Amino acid sequence: MPHNVNHLDAALTAYPRAALLEGPTPIQKLTRLSQLPELNGCNLYVKRDDLTGLGGGGNKLRKLEFLLGEALAEGADTLVTWGGFQSNHARLTAAVAARQGLACELILTPSAVRTDNDFCHNGNVLLDDLFGAKVHRLARGVTPNAYADELVAKLKDQGKKPFVMPLGGSSPRGSLGYAACAAEILHQADALGLQFDQIIVPNGSAGTHSGLLAGVTLARSATSIVGYSVLADEDQALATTQEKTRQTLHLLNHEATVGVSAINVDGSQRGEAYGAPTEAMLEAVRLLASQEGLLIDPVYGGKAFAGMLAAVRRGDFPAGSNLLFVMTGGLPGLFAYRSAFA
DSSP states (O other), X not given: OOOXXXXXXXXXXXXXXXXXXXXXXXXXXXXXXXXXXXXXXXXEEEEEGGGOOGGGOBTHHHHHHHHHHHHHHTTOOEEEEEEETTOHHHHHHHHHHHHHTOEEEEEEEOOSSOOSHHHHHSTHHHHHHHTTOEEEEOOTTOOHHHHHHHHHHHHHHTTOOEEEOOGGGOSHHHHHHHHHHHHHHHHHHHHHTOXXXXXEEEESSSHHHHHHHHHHHHTTOOOEEEEEESSSOHHHHHHHHHHHHHHHHHHHOTTOOOOGGXXXXXXXXXXXXXXXXXXXXXXXXXXXXHHHOXXXXXTTHHHHHHHHHHHHHHTOSOTTOEEEEEEOBOTHHHHHTHHHHO
C-alpha cells in the first residue's frame, strides 16, 4: 500500500532550503550479507547517504540544507560551529561555507579517549584546513558553547554577520533534513515495491533519528526507527530524541504527536565513551567492507551496524524482514582510527 507522503512534502516547503544534494541517494540491497546463514533470512538494505558529493559526503548535508537556508535568509556571511576534532558536521560546514563563499569558524574539542597523531591531525582535521576554515582548537575542559558565544560577539564587533550552526546540525530546523529524507525513503520504497520493517540509524546529537521519526509519523508509515546511541547513555539519548522529535513535528504540524513507545533508542553499542572503539564495531566495519566493498565510519555507522547485526543474529526479526540501514558517511574518520584497526 503506497505511503501518504504528500502532507509531509507540503509541510517541508514552508522552510527555506539550500540545495546541497545531487538528488535522492540510492537504496541498495546487501545481497551477499543477506545470504549469510547467521542473518536468519533477513533482507538488509542500505540508504547511501554517504554518497552526497559535497565535502566528502554524509548525513550532515541534509541538515545543512535547512540550516544554510535559514542562514542565507538572515544575510549571514560567517558560519560558526563546534564539535570534536573528528567532527563530520564541522568538516561539512566548512565545505558548505567554501561552496557558498562564506567564512567559516570551527571550534574543535579534544577527545577523552584518543590522543594519537592520526586522530589529532588526519581525517576530518586535514579536510577542515583544505576547505579554508579557521580552526580553534580548545584545551581540555574549555566549554565550546561559552567559547562560541565569545567568538560570535567578537565577530559582530568586527562588523560580520555570524550564524551559529548547532552541534551536529541537530536543532529542530536541522532535523527537518531527515524528515525530508523520510519522505524520500518512503517514495523509494513505493517505487521498489517494498515495505521496510525497520530503519536503523546511529544516534549522536539525535537529529537524524528525530527527523526520520517525525517524517514517518507524519506520513503515517508503519516503519519503525531504531537509533543506536553513540554519544550519550541510553536514558539521556532517549530523552533528547523524544524532545527533538516533538519539536521537529511541531515545525511540520503543530497537532502531530509521537508516543513514547515509538521512540526506540538502544545504548548497547556505545562502549566506554563517545568515539571509543569496540570489538563489535571493528567486526561490523570489517564485515561490511569484506563482504560488500562498502565503508562505514568507526564512531557512528560502525556501532549502529554492529547493533543491527546483533539484533538480526539474535533472531529479533522473522525471516523475510526488510531492514534499512542509513549509511551516514563519516568516511574520513576511518583514517583517523588507523591504530584501532591495526
